[in-house]
Amino acid sequence: MTTLSLLTTRTWSRLPRRHVPVLATLVLLLVLYGVGVSQYRAFSNIQVIFNVFIDNGFLLVVAVGMTFVILTGGIDLSVGSVVAMTAMVSAFLLREGLPAALVLVIALLIGPTLGFLMGCVIHFFDIQPFIVTLAGMFFARGMCTFISGSSIPITDGFWTRMSQERIGNPSGNFVSISVLIAFAVVAVAAYTLAYTRLGRNVYAIGGNPQSALLMGLPVGRTRIAVYTISGLCAAIGGILLSFYTLSGAPLIAVGMELDVIAAVVIGGTVLTGGSGYVFGTVLGVLVLGVIQTLITFDGSLNSWWTKIVIGGLLFAFILLQRLIGIRYK
Amino acid sequence: MSNRTAGYRALTTHRLFWPIVVLVVLLAANTVYRPGFLSVQMRDGHLYGSLIDILRLSAPLILVALGMTLVIATGGIDLSVGSLCAISGAIACLHISEQPDQNSVGGVLTALALGLGVALVLGAWNGVLVAVIGIQPIIATLILMVAGRGLAQLITEGQILTINSDPYKAIGVGHLLTLPLAIFIALAAALVVAAFTRRTALGLIIESVGGNAQASRLAGIRSARITFLVYVISAACAAVAGFMMTANVSSADGNAAGLWVELDAILAVVIGGTSLAGGRFSLGGTILGALLIQTLTTTVYAMNISPQTSLLFKAVVVIAVCLIQAPGFRARFARRRPSAAAPAPVTEQPKEQVPA
Amino acid sequence: MTGSHPVLTMTGISKSFPGVRALDNVDFRLFPGEVHALMGENGAGKSTLIKVLTGVYGTDQGTVTLADEQVSFTGPMQATAAGVSTVFQEVNLCTNLSVAENIFIGREPRRLGAVRWGEMRRQARALLARLDLDIDVNAQLGSYSLAVQQMVAIARAIDIKARVLVLDEPTSSLDAGEVAQLFRVMRQLRDDGIAILFVTHFLDQVYEIADRITVLRNGQLVGEYLTGELPQLGLVEKMIGKELRVLERLDEQPRRAATDRATGTPLLDVHELGRRSAVAPFSLTIHEGEVVGLAGLLGSGRTEVARLLFGADRADHGDVRVQGSPASLRTPVAAIGHGIGFCSENRRAEGIIAELSVRENIILAMQAARGWLRPIPRRRQDELVERYVRALSIRPADPELPVGNLSGGNQQKVLLARWLITEPRLLILDEPTRGIDIGAKTEIQRLVAQLSDGGMAVLFVSAELEEVLRLSHKIAVLRDREMVAQLTNDQDVDADRIMQSIAAGAGHEGVPS
Known part of the structure; x- marks a missing residue:
């Protein structure tokens, strides 16, 4: 029996490796916040945090969708364009006089439909997600300019109310409705990933698609589902963005997919799939938001530093994942 | 099967058949829409015309796509080329703008050398991440794709850096022997890359690594070195393209220069018949692909459709080309025409999978 | 046991693939509470039989009866549901998920659609306790050894009231201690009345755990035996097919006489070279002009020895001398530098580059050695x-044809040509004649002699003893990943002698016979 217990001893220390990246992100976030608080008095105002959420609510929602895709080991480059297209379609239909409720339904259907189609092409024809979603990105961006070459303002009552409603103390600390919607999306996504078969299948496919198939899991259906979910999240993100900007513009959210992917990776989700949490993605988005806020607070730094810092963080986290991956074997 | 149908089959199954057809159709559509489309006029000793414009405008894309072809042939991908274009262009423009005499040829050459040098260093960075550390290419080059934009803006300090240098400008809009200089530069780059790969054994070794990495290792190929090299070459090509883009407008915009060129370049490579899985590559096909994309853009523009809408067409082309290339799609297609292919060779299953 | 009623009966099973009759009227039966070893060499039909049983393949003829009911599964899922579960050689689980999840994913206990994690863990613990396995069900599967993963796979398989458990080479990557642990679990399950079909290449393991043995050869049933009544030598003979071979040999040219080539400083002299969980340390010398044959059953470590000598896998033990001076064979590049060439047994995955032409495939190794900056002039190519x-005589004789379009035999010749133009001092050929037609086979044999x-x-x-006997000056015999004998190929050595070595192993004097 002694040999047996020896054999069954885990070859690893008890600290679960899968939590290391998320913990690293949490530490990073606290350090960044600490730096902010120590440097700028106004930073400690709770509203600073709220503003990070208000400014990045739509990014958070889209990043949650991307988390599903990346967990299966895929990627979705179309999200930025789908966000823009959703905002654009909403603005256009509202200008045409359609009722707000109908516009919402239509706008929320476009993204998932496109995602579903892309998922089908990826699954049935076995084409790399990168290329398929690139086509989706071209398509959605093309649709934007097809609808209108210039920005369309939104004057609809429902939209303006959603945009201006302050929850909390309107003159003190408050958040927008978008933040609540974003939190709701996060909660639903976290529940789906942790407690439903779909969610667990997402992890299994990301871990080892062949095994998942041999274990009898619905690999194709799940794969199509994650691109549909990502499309839905991008659509919700587009609506939130249109609440935020009260317009639809053909060239808005260009390159947003990169920010989204960066947020997911910095949030500890492994780009090869199978490991990561929605909670990590929330942290990743917060890290991006806090960096932006820091750079805004510091007048001397310019906005491009955001990209450089994000690139550096991407590098650090990818390297971290790689190192953990090596130890894995 | 008669000779004629056999010849027809050989023609239609050639990997460049469909791209050429599409290109011809586009040109024909343009000619119908605008009868003067194909005409080329001589003005001030320079040739002008839509065809010349297409050639000139496609030059940067051809450059980037050439480097991308080699990367893709090894089974990799380089997302950072757009950012590299912006960085190298920005460095060159910055250096020129600091010269007392912006028209000095020496100053321009130094600027080019600087821009190229930085691009080579960044290409080496990509190469190290992929070949040495072993990060997936799409992820490794994503880092520079994101951070590179920031670096480019850092160099230009977020401004659009305008210069007034005739020698530099000539790279983009100059003429040589009645034709735009850019065409010659792209052609020269194509010849250099072709010579580099086909006159040495580099091309063969790239194809072998991309075709079967494991077999290549057992044949004694040091694939890491080759992988490293292709990212450096890709960066060099992107740098020259970046010079051309900034010279075209005599200014460097860290944000907009080379935006999305990586996607167009990948598209050009794929249209040109090089598989994204790696292996056989065709530089000629890539050039054809780049010309096709530029013709599409020009066509959309000429027909008074918003240039952004050309993305819609691109989306259709991407999907069509990928579907034609995809084994999954071909299998479905072939099932309906069972007699089409010659008898396949006896496929052996790997030993491990037939343990009985 | 013999008195009881078989839980599974397969009768008259035939299965053909284009050009191959994989199974020809094979019978197989499995009793509850037994471990039944299915034995056979390459191409014997073991894996086809298992795939027929688990519904991966349909049958051309024959019936499968499970617990007195005729069944015909359309896929592994259906087979599993009916109580026939399979665990494959590679652990087909997700190492990124927890142990409990790996056991239950796809059929998690749920309430209102939500996975009940607590309940799942509890059930997982109960199941693992049944296997006497004390591990943390919350831990990531990847944090445990392969053996434990294998047992989690078994736990997953037996959860659904399995009656038949198929273990397809579960031990091939386990070390001795891990195998012992696995066997303990197998005995436990056997005592619970589960019928276990066990496929392995390790003879010792068969004799340690199996109650009954069924031998297949070339798609046909050789026989079903009780382990106690079949000596090891008999088993080896039945697997390799001695009687047939004797007849075949009558009209063959006499095999090569052993010459005294083994003189002077050996070209290659390896001492205690080995790699954990691939092959036990072995010593071997190879002289100039000498053909050394490696004999042994499938999975005995032949390929592993070949790969270590070429640096395809890195040895973690032992040292190497090339022509008397110490050398390192850590990578293929290093081995090639010492004048070694290697044709892998796995032509498609590790040999040819299918889309490149015959010419390009042939010059590849020479070109790689020269470096890309010094291309071989086209005329010389x-x-x-x-x-x-x-x-x-590579056919078709068109050097510009993609090599993927050639037949297996011609692909093999292309690979030989790839190494021959580099003029190696030592050429390692791993199963160069497998899966190719008889004409090409003779040509390759003649070439080796030349x-x-x-x-x-x-x-x-x-894998073919005749071939080894006919060509080799010296024969090294492998058994269960260990080099057990080296025989000079003189008049005293014949197939019987080699089979005895395989059956006996090193120091196993007491061969049951």
């Missing part, structure tokens, strides 16, 4: 390629 296309007469050393790996 054409010369070399033409010479070897003719010498090896090459060694010309002074090249050859390490020849083959």
Whole structure:
């Protein structure tokens, strides 16, 4: 029996490796916040945090969708364009006089439909997600300019109310409705990933698609589902963005997919799939938001530093994942 | 099967058949829409015309796509080329703008050398991440794709850096022997890359690594070195393209220069018949692909459709080309025409999978 | 046991693939509470039989009866649901998920659609306790050894009231301690009344755990035996097919006489070279002009020896001398530098580059050695390629054809040509004649003889003993990942002698016979 217990001893220390990246992100976030608080008095105002959420609510929602895709080991480059297209379609239909409720339904259907189609092409024809979603990105961006070459303002009552409603103390600390919607999306996504078969299948496919198939899991259906979910999240993100900007513009959210992917990776989700949490993605988005806020607070730094810092963080986290991956074997 | 149908089959199954057809159709559509489309006029000793414009405008894309072809042939991908274009262009423009005499040829050459040098260093960075550390290419080059934009803006300090240098400008809009200089530069780059790969054994070794990495290792190929090299070459090509883009407008915009060129370049490579899985590559096909994309853009523009809408067409082309290339799609297609292919060779299953 | 009623009966099973009759009227039965070893060499039909049983393949003829009911599964899922579960050689689980999840994913206990994690963990613990396995069900599967993962796979398989458990080479990557642990679990399950079909290449393991043995050869049933009544030598003979071979040999040319090539400083001298969980440390010398044959059953470590000598896998033990001076064979590049060439047994995955032409495939190794900056001039390429296309009669003789379009035998010749133009001092050929037609086979055998007469050393790996006997000067015998004997190929050595070595192993004097 002694040999047996020896054999069954885990070859690893008890600290679960899968939590290391998320913990690293949490530490990073606290350090960044600490730096902010120590440097700028106004930073400690709770509203600073709220503003990070208000400014990045739509990014958070889209990043949650991307988390599903990346967990299966895929990627979705179309999200930025789908966000823009959703905002654009909403603005256009509202200008045409359609009722707000109908516009919402239509706008929320476009993204998932496109995602579903892309998922089908990826699954049935076995084409790399990168290329398929690139086509989706071209398509959605093309649709934007097809609808209108210039920005369309939104004057609809429902939209303006959603945009201006302050929850909390309107003159003190408050958040927008978008933040609540974003939190709701996060909660639903976290529940789906942790407690439903779909969610667990997402992890299994990301871990080892062949095994998942041999274990009898619905690999194709799940794969199509994650691109549909990502499309839905991008659509919700587009609506939130249109609440935020009260317009639809053909060239808005260009390159947003990169920010989204960066947020997911910095949030500890492994780009090869199978490991990561929605909670990590929330942290990743917060890290991006806090960096932006820091750079805004510091007048001397310019906005491009955001990209450089994000690139550096991407590098650090990818390297971290790689190192953990090596130890894995 | 008669000779004629056999010849027809050989023609239609050639990997460049469909791209050429599409290109011809586009040109024909343009000619119908605008009868003067194909005409080329001589003005001030320079040739002008839509065809010349297409050639000139496609030059940067051809450059980037050439480097991308080699990367893709090894089974990799380089997302950072757009950012590299912006960085190298920005460095060159910055250096020129600091010269007392912006028209000095020496100053321009130094600027080019600087821009190229930085691009080579960044290409080496990509190469190290992929070949040495072993990060997936799409992820490794994503880092520079994101951070590179920031670096480019850092160099230009977020401004659009305008210069007034005739020698530099000539790279983009100059003429040589009645034709735009850019065409010659792209052609020269194509010849250099072709010579580099086909006159040495580099091309063969790239194809072998991309075709079967494991077999290549057992044949004694040091694939890491080759992988490293292709990212450096890709960066060099992107740098020259970046010079051309900034010279075209005599200014460097860290944000907009080379935006999305990586996607167009990948598209050009794929249209040109090089598989994204790696292996056989065709530089000629890539050039054809780049010309096709530029013709599409020009066509959309000429027909008074918003240039952004050309993305819609691109989306259709991407999907069509990928579907034609995809084994999954071909299998479905072939099932309906069972007699089409010659008898396949006896496929052996790997030993491990037939343990009985 | 014999008195009881079989839980599974397969009768008259035939299955053909284009050009191959994989199973020909095979019978197989499995009793509850027994471990039944299914034995056979490459192409015997073991894996086809398992795939027929688990519904991966349909049958052309024959019936499968499970617990008195005729069944015909359309897929592994259906088979599992009916109580026939399979665990494959590679652990088909997700190492990124927890142990409990790996057992239950796809059929998690749920309430209102939500996975009940607590309940799942509780059930997982109960199940693992049944296997006497004390591990943390919350831990990531990847944090445990392969053996534990294998047992989690078994736990997953037996959860659904399995009656038949198929273990397809579960031990091939486990070390001795891990195998012992697995066997303990197997005995436990056997005592619970589960019928276990066990496929392995390790003879010792068969004799340790199996109650009954069924031997297949070339798609046909050789026989079903009780383990106690079948000595090891008998088993080896039945697997390799001695009686047939004797007849075949009558009209063959006499095999090569052993010459005294093994003199002077050996070309290659390896001492205690080994790699954990691949092959136990072995010593071997190879002289110039000498053909050394590697004999042994499938999975005995033949390929592993070949790969270590070429640096395809890195040895973690032992040292190497090339022509008397210490050398390192850590990578293929290093081995090639010492004049070693290697044709992998796995032509498609590790040999040819299918989309490149015959010419490009042939010059690849030489070009790699020269470096990309010094291309072989096209005229020289054409010369070399033409010479070897003719010498090896590669068909079709078009050097610009993609090599993927050639038949297996011609692909093999292309690979031989790839190494021959580099003029190696030692050529390692791993199963160069497998899966190719008889004509090409003889040509390759003749070529090996010619090459060694010309002074090249050859390490020849083959599953066919005749081939090894006919070509080799010296034969190294492997058994269960261990080199158990080295025989000079003189008049006293024949197939019987080699089979005895395989059956006996090193120091196993007490062969049951």
